[in-house]
Amino acid sequence: MTISELRGYNYRELSQIAKHKGVSGWHAMRKEELIHAIAKKVRAQKRLRGTGHHRNKSGKQTSDTKGNDFESPRVNAARIKSRQRMQQLQAKLQEFKDLSGRPQERPSRVSRDRLVVLVRDPYWLHAWWELSERSIQRSRSALGQKWHQAQPALQLYRVGEEGAGTFERQISIHGGVNNWYIDVQDPPTGYRMEIGYSIGSESFYTLAKSNTVLTPTPGSRQMIDENWTDVAENADRIYAMSGGYSPHGTSADLQEVLEERLHRPMGTPLETRYGDGAARLLFQADDLQCAIDAELVVYGASHPHVHLTVKGEPVQVRSNGTFVVRIALPDRRQVIPVVASSPDGAEQQTIILAIERNTKVMEPMHRDPSKAPIRR
Numbered sequence: 001m002t003i004s005e006l007r008g009y010n011y012r013e014l015s016q017i018a019k020h021k022g023v024s025g026w027h028a029m030r031k032e033e034l035i036h037a038i039a040k041k042v043r044a045q046k047r048l049r050g051t052g053h054h055r056n057k058s059g060k061q062t063s064d065t066k067g068n069d070f071e072s073p074r075v076n077a078a079r080i081k082s083r084q085r086m087q088q089l090q091a092k093l094q095e096f097k098d099l100s101g102r103p104q105e106r107p108s109r110v111s112r113d114r115l116v117v118l119v120r121d122p123y124w125l126h127a128w129w130e131l132s133e134r135s136i137q138r139s140r141s142a143l144g145q146k147w148h149q150a151q152p153a154l155q156l157y158r159v160g161e162e163g164a165g166t167f168e169r170q171i172s173i174h175g176g177v178n179n180w181y182i183d184v185q186d187p188p189t190g191y192r193m194e195i196g197y198s199i200g201s202e203s204f205y206t207l208a209k210s211n212t213v214l215t216p217t218p219g220s221r222q223m224i225d226e227n228w229t230d231v232a233e234n235a236d237r238i239y240a241m242s243g244g245y246s247p248h249g250t251s252a253d254l255q256e257v258l259e260e261r262l263h264r265p266m267g268t269p270l271e272t273r274y275g276d277g278a279a280r281l282l283f284q285a286d287d288l289q290c291a292i293d294a295e296l297v298v299y300g301a302s303h304p305h306v307h308l309t310v311k312g313e314p315v316q317v318r319s320n321g322t323f324v325v326r327i328a329l330p331d332r333r334q335v336i337p338v339v340a341s342s343p344d345g346a347e348q349q350t351i352i353l354a355i356e357r358n359t360k361v362m363e364p365m366h367r368d369p370s371k372a373p374i375r376r
Contacts, residue, residue: 006035014038021045098175099131099152099195099207114253115195115208118242122187122218127154128179128257129195131207139197139205150197154180155204159190159212170198187215211254213242288364296355298336299324307341331359 006014014034018026021041029037115129140147152173157165168191173180184191191213196206242254259265298310301322308315310325317323327336333356341348 003035003039006038097147097150097152097197098133098136099129099173113208114257115193115210116253116257117191117193117210117213118238118254119213119215120181120238122215123184125182125184125191125193125213125215126179127182127193127195127210129208130178131195135207139207143197143199143205146199147197150199150205153196153198153204154182155194155196156182156184157192157194159192163212165192170204172198184215188217190214211242292359294329294357296327296329296336297324298327298338298353300338302340303342305343307343307345309337309339311336329355329357331357333357 009017011031011034014031015026018029018034018038018041021038023029023034023037023041026034026037111132113129113131113135115127118126118128120126139150143150152175154171154173156168156171158168159165171180171182173195182193193210194204194206195208195210196204198204239254239258299322301320302308302317304317304319304321306317308317308323311327315323315325333354336353336355338351338353339348340350
C-alpha cells in the first residue's frame with residue numbers, strides 16, 4: 001500500500017490503521033503525518049517479516065496470518081455499521097408492533113386498555129384506542145416464539161339484532177398510531193371491533209374490545225351535506241350514532257373519551273344537568289315550544305339527454321345522468337309522478353312515488369327534577 005493509496009482513506013480510518021499498526025503518538029498527528037507514519041511503519045514491518053515470518057519478543061519465528069492489514073479497519077467499520085443497521089431494524093420492528101401509540105422515549109401514562117369505535121357516516125367507522133406498555137409486553141410473553149410472526153390488526157364483527165357478533169374481516173394496522181378509519185357496507189348495520197395481534201390464520205390475541213355502534217341509514221341531509229371534520233361541533237351527533245343513546249346503555253369508554261376531549265358531560269339533560277335551581281333561572285316551563293317541518297328529497301339517475309319532470313315540473317339532469325330535487329312534504333298523502341322521455345319523445349317511462357306524512361304532537365311531560373339522576 002503506497003502513500004497515494006493511503007490518501008484515499010479519511011482521517012478516522014487512518015487513525016484506526018495507525019492504532020492497529022502500533023504507531024506511537026498517532027493521537028496528536030494530522031492526516032498527512034498519519035499517512036507518512038503508517039507508511040514508515042509498514043515498510044519496517046515488511047523488512048522484519050521477510051518471507052512472511054517475523055520474530056516475537058522471545059526470538060521465536062511466528063507466521064503472519066493476519067492477511068491484509070489495511071482491510072481490517074474497513075472490515076471492522078462495515079461490521080459496526082451492519083450491527084447498527086440490524087439494531088435499527090429491530091427497533092423499527094418493535095415500533096411497528098407497539099400499539100400503545102407513543103414514542104419509545106416517552107413513558108406510558110395509560111392506566112387502562114380501551115378501544116372505542118365512533119361512527120363517521122353510513123360507510124365509515126373511526127377506531128381509537130389506548131393500550132398500556134404493560135399489555136404489549138404481556139402479549140409478547142404470552143405469544144412466545146409466535147411473537148416474531150405476529151401482526152398488529154383490528155377485527156371487525158357484524159352485530160345482529162340479538163347482539164351476537166359475526167366475524168366480518170381483519171384490518172392490518174401498525175404501531176406508532178392510536179386511531180384508524182375502517183370502511184363498511186350495507187348500512188344500517190351494527191358493528192363492534194377487537195384490537196390485538198394476528199398469528200397467521202391460526203389465532204388472534206385480543207388486547208381490547210370496543211363498544212357496539214349502528215351505522216345510520218344513508219340519504220340523511222346531514223350525512224350528504226356535512227363531513228365529520230370537527231368532533232367538538234358534531235359531538236352530540238357522533239355520540240348518538242356511536243351508541244350513546246342506545247336502549248341497552250352507552251359504552252363507558254365511549255362516554256369517557258368524549259368527555260375527556262370536550263371537557264363537558266355527555267348525555268341527556270336529566271343526566272348532565274348541574275342543578276334544578278340553575279336550570280330554572282335560565283328556562284321557564286312556558287318557554288318550551290317546538291315546531292317541525294319536513295321536505296322530501298327525490299334523487300335518481302337516467303340518460304343525460306332525457307327530458308325529466310317531477311310532478312309535471314321539468315328537472316335538470318346532470319351530465320352524468322343523475323338528478324336531485326327537493327319537494328315540500330305537507331301533512332297528508334300525495335302522489336308524485338316522475339316522467340322520463342327520450343329527446344325525440346318516442347319513448348317514455350313513468351314512476352309513481354306515493355308518500356304520506358302523518359305528524360302528531362304529543363302532550364307535554366313534566367318530570368320531578370328532584371327524582372332525576374344527577375351526574376357528578
